[in-house]
Amino acid sequence: MTVQAHDQGPGPSPADAWNDPVPTAVVVLADGSVLYGQGIGATGHAVGEICFNTAMTGYQEILTDPSYAGQIITFTFPHVGNVGTNEEDIETANLAAASGVRGCILRAPVTGPSNWRATHHFNEWLKRRGIIGLTGIDTRALTAMIRDRGMPNAVIAHAPDGVFDLPALKAEAAAWPGLEGMDLVPDVTTAQSYVWDETPWEWGEGYGRLANPSLHIVAIDYGVKRNILRKFAGLGCKVTVVPATTEADRILEMAPDGVFLSNGPGDPAATGEYAVPVIRRLIDTGLPVFGICLGHQMLGLALGATTKKMHQGHHGANHPVKDHTTGKVEITSMNHGFAVDRESLPDNVEETHVSLFDGSNCGLRLKDRPVFSVQYHPEASPGPMDSHYLFTRFVDLIRERKGATAKVGS
Numbered sequence: 001m002t003v004q005a006h007d008q009g010p011g012p013s014p015a016d017a018w019n020d021p022v023p024t025a026v027v028v029l030a031d032g033s034v035l036y037g038q039g040i041g042a043t044g045h046a047v048g049e050i051c052f053n054t055a056m057t058g059y060q061e062i063l064t065d066p067s068y069a070g071q072i073i074t075f076t077f078p079h080v081g082n083v084g085t086n087e088e089d090i091e092t093a094n095l096a097a098a099s100g101v102r103g104c105i106l107r108a109p110v111t112g113p114s115n116w117r118a119t120h121h122f123n124e125w126l127k128r129r130g131i132i133g134l135t136g137i138d139t140r141a142l143t144a145m146i147r148d149r150g151m152p153n154a155v156i157a158h159a160p161d162g163v164f165d166l167p168a169l170k171a172e173a174a175a176w177p178g179l180e181g182m183d184l185v186p187d188v189t190t191a192q193s194y195v196w197d198e199t200p201w202e203w204g205e206g207y208g209r210l211a212n213p214s215l216h217i218v219a220i221d222y223g224v225k226r227n228i229l230r231k232f233a234g235l236g237c238k239v240t241v242v243p244a245t246t247e248a249d250r251i252l253e254m255a256p257d258g259v260f261l262s263n264g265p266g267d268p269a270a271t272g273e274y275a276v277p278v279i280r281r282l283i284d285t286g287l288p289v290f291g292i293c294l295g296h297q298m299l300g301l302a303l304g305a306t307t308k309k310m311h312q313g314h315h316g317a318n319h320p321v322k323d324h325t326t327g328k329v330e331i332t333s334m335n336h337g338f339a340v341d342r343e344s345l346p347d348n349v350e351e352t353h354v355s356l357f358d359g360s361n362c363g364l365r366l367k368d369r370p371v372f373s374v375q376y377h378p379e380a381s382p383g384p385m386d387s388h389y390l391f392t393r394f395v396d397l398i399r400e401r402k403g404a405t406a407k408v409g410s
């Protein structure tokens with residue numbers, strides 16, 4: 001489909017959507033309250049936890065981040081969808097998986113795509129990915145409510161004829177058990193191992209291919225994002241992506257130089273049941289290990305810490321994090337609703353990063369091993385201080401260890 005700048009595309013025109021008296025979509029909270037809006041994207045209904053995301057750009061990346069499985073996102077930025085969508089900015093690595101996010105809640109009606117990279121209207125794209133959305137919601141009020149009371153469970157429903165069975169939707173929202181205790185990794189992890197060799201996007205070039213890898217990393221896929229894998233490939237690493245339940249022996253047979261624990265959805269404690277024993281085994285071998293987000297939380301669990309559910313979580317692209325090792329503050333991208341409890345870190349684990357927003361743990365390091373992790377998305381962090389050094393730090397640890405092993409062997 002070709003689209004023109006300012007083409008309204010399918011769906012209500014902005015003027016109609018603001019004034020249309022007939023709601024075609026609703027959000028029904030677990031407490032029974034109902035928000036009415038105009039439906040976009042897929043029709044039907046879906047249940048999940050509502051969180052707010054404060055990023056001003058990157059809605060396509062956010063809506064394809066598998067870590068949002070089980071969640072409905074309300075964007076605090078009012079204009080979402082206006083630069084359309086393209087085939088390049090998808091973060092989901094496992095395209096066979098169902099879309100992670102359950103729905104999106106927006107302030108303003110979506111205008112036609114105005115961007116040279118756009119290939120599809122946002123409305124069409126949401127439909128194709130099975131994501132239900134609604135516009136015309138007072139997202140400031142909803143966000144203020146979440147800040148006061150925490151992230152609510154809810155049902156989002158879209159029916160073009162405007163007919164809703166509200167009692168049934170209320171009952172479904174109230175009956176949903178919530179994310180605590182929920183392992184959603186099986187929904188998004190890859191079914192089979194594969195090799196990743198695509199490198200980061202560059203002006204005029206697009207994505208590249210890694211020609212001569214010098215290192216081999218195994219990435220355990222709990223819901224991995226493409227740009228994380230591209231970062232490794234860009235640093236000369238061949239990446240073998242393996243399913244979340246892969247045994248440690250199987251990983252060691254692949255002779256990796258290091259192991260990466262990916263981001264992913266759900267409650268880390270639930271996923272940790274099968275992931276933690278594998279991670280412990282890998283650490284015992286002395287291999288360098290690096291974790292991001294869910295990977296960070298599960299590394300924390302493997303090292304003896306505990307995780308807990310947060311009140312409103314961190315979802316956005318402007319979260320200040322202090323790195324104790326450099327003394328610098330980074331502006332980071334984040335998406336998490338659980339956190340490693342900093343009070344629970346054992347003595348042999350050092351806290352390396354802390355959130356300057358609420359003092360929660362954002363990074364750790366095992367003191368006597370090449371093992372570390374962060375709670376944010378270094379590959380997506382904007383701001384004056386570049387977080388990409390964490391990838392380099394991991395690769396440097398691998399090279400150091402390889403050098404040491406080579407010396408011992410020579």
Ligand SMILES: NC(=O)CC[C@H](N)C(=O)O
Pocket residue numbers: 067262263264265266267268292293294295335336337338339
């Ligand atoms: N981005 C992530 O990997 C999220 C981790 C975890 N599902 C959480 O919500 O805290």
